Amino acid sequence: MRIGELAQRGGTTTRALRYYESLGLLTARRTSNGQREYDEDDVRLVAEIRSLADIGFALEDTRPFVECLRDGHTSGDACPASVAVYRRKLAELDECIARLEAARGRVRTQLELAEQRRRPCAR
Amino acid sequence: MRIGELAQRGGTTTRALRYYESLGLLTARRTSNGQREYDEDDVRLVAEIRSLADIGFALEDTRPFVECLRDGHTSGDACPASVAVYRRKLAELDECIARLEAARGRVRTQLELAEQRRRPCAR
DNA sequence: ACTGGACTTGACGTCGGCGTCAAGTCGGAG
DNA sequence: CTCCGACTTGACGCCGACGTCAAGTCCAGT
Numbered sequence A, B: 001m002r003i004g005e006l007a008q009r010g011g012t013t014t015r016a017l018r019y020y021e022s023l024g025l026l027t028a029r030r031t032s033n034g035q036r037e038y039d040e041d042d043v044r045l046v047a048e049i050r051s052l053a054d055i056g057f058a059l060e061d062t063r064p065f066v067e068c069l070r071d072g073h074t075s076g077d078a079c080p081a082s083v084a085v086y087r088r089k090l091a092e093l094d095e096c097i098a099r100l101e102a103a104r105g106r107v108r109t110q111l112e113l114a115e116q117r118r119r120p121c122a123r
Numbered sequence C: 001a002c003t004g005g006a007c008t009t010g011a012c013g014t015c016g017g018c019g020t021c022a023a024g025t026c027g028g029a030g
Numbered sequence D: 001c002t003c004c005g006a007c008t009t010g011a012c013g014c015c016g017a018c019g020t021c022a023a024g025t026c027c028a029g030t
Helices: A003-010 A014-022 A040-055 A059-070 A080-118 B003-010 B014-023 B040-055 B059-070 B080-118
Strands: none
Touching (some): A003 A040, A059 A080
16 A cells, blocks of 8 residues: 555554654555555554554553564554653653642642632621 | 843853744843843743743743733733633643653553562562 | 853844745646 | 656754853053
C-alpha cells in the first residue's frame, strides 16, 4: 500500500509518516516511480507508535518498541529496552502527577482564601 | 532599582523581565539615560508573576493578578477575574491529572504484562 | 584615559510534532 | 488530451518562555 492508505489505517497523516521516516522510526521500500510502498508490518509499526504517542510517549521513546517489533517480536514491549522505557515513563508520570497535585492543592487553597475574603461573613 | 537588581530579587533574569514588559505585564519608568527604573511595587508584581508561573500558570493567566495588584489591591487574587482564572486552572489541572493517571494505569498494566511474559513461571 | 560591568534594542535559536505551502511528477479516468 | 488526485522533496510556520548573541551606550572606579 502507499502512504495515503497507511496514514488512513494508522489514524494519522502522510506528513506524520514522513516525519517518522525522517526520524528513522519507519522505513519504506520504493516502487519504480519513487513512491513509498508499505505492508502489513508497517501498519503494525504505525499502530505501535501511535498508541504510545497517544498515551504521552515522546516519539523517541517509541523507538525501542519499534525496533523490538522489527526484530521479529510479536509485541513491541517484549524487549528489555522497551520495558526500561515503561519504567522510566512510569516514574516520569508519577513525578508529573505529584507536581500537578501539589499545584492543584495550592490553587485550591488560594481559591478558598480568595472567596473567604470576598464574602467574609457568609456561612 | 534597575533591571539587574529586580531580576535578582525576583529570582529571574533580565531577559525574562523585558519579556514580561513586552507582554505588558510589567511597565517601567525610564531614567534620563534610558534605563528602566523599578520600585518595590514592581518587586511585588514580579513575585506574583513568578509564583503563579512556577505553579504552572501561563504568563497570560497571570495578567488578571498583575492588573489586580496595579489597581491597588493588596492581593493579586482579590479581583473576580483572578478568581475565575483560579477556577479555570483548577479544572485544567483536574483534567490533566485524570489524563496522566489514565496513562499511568495503562503503562503499569503493560509493564506488568511484559514482565509476566519475560518470566512466565516466576512467583 | 581606560577598563569593566550593567544597561539598551533587535533579532535569531530552542524544543516537538507536525501543518501547510510550493512546485513538480505520475498514473488512471473520461 | 486533459484533468484530477495522490505522490514527491524542500522549506517555512507554529506554540511559549525565554536564552543567547550582536552591537552599541553609559557610568563608576583606578
